[in-house]
Amino acid sequence: xxxxxxxxxxxxxxxxxxxxxxxxxxxxxxxxxxxxxxxxxxxxxxxxxxxxxxxxxxxxxxxxxxxxxxxxxxxxxxxxxxxxxxxxxxxxxxxxxxxxxxxxxxxxxxxxxxxxxxxxxxxxxxxxxxxxxxxxx
Numbered sequence: 001x002x003x004x005x006x007x008x009x010x011x012x013x014x015x016x017x018x019x020x021x022x023x024x025x026x027x028x029x030x031x032x033x034x035x036x037x038x039x040x041x042x043x044x045x046x047x048x049x050x051x052x053x054x055x056x057x058x059x060x061x062x063x064x065x066x067x068x069x070x071x072x073x074x075x076x077x078x079x080x081x082x083x084x085x086x087x088x089x090x091x092x093x094x095x096x097x098x099x100x101x102x103x104x105x106x107x108x109x110x111x112x113x114x115x116x117x118x119x120x121x122x123x124x125x126x127x128x129x130x131x132x133x134x135x136x137x
Contacts, residue, residue, distance in 0.1 A: 007073030014066050015089055022093055025102040029055060056112060063090055063113035064120030071121060079121055086117040 037047035090113030094105035
């Protein structure tokens with residue numbers, strides 16, 4: 001089997017993992033905040049700040065990884081389509097959250113997911129260009 005199919009399978013599996021994680025009513029901000037507060041012995045205000053940092057970091061990294069998986073599985077216009085597929089999936093995931101008890105869907109989160117995809121793709125492109133440049137010497 002062509003290697004790129006493994007990357008696409010990995011992207012599909014990662015989409016399922018994201019779906020499962022966001023389908024849980026226990027994945028709310030309040031739950032993660034209380035977990036952070038208990039584990040790190042934080043005050044409620046400290047836990048609130050770290051909860052936002054943690055949750056937004058998860059958005060950036062989860063969808064950044066998804067974009068890289070798509071990128072490696074595509075052949076043409078890889079950067080553009082990896083970003084588009086990731087952003088589309090982010091939008092569908094936020095829509096899906098509207099139907100999960102105690103969850104909400106947010107357009108801002110789609111933007112954050114899309115930003116995570118761009119950051120990861122640009123970072124990967126820069127890494128590959130640097131690696132290629134070192135290989136030419």
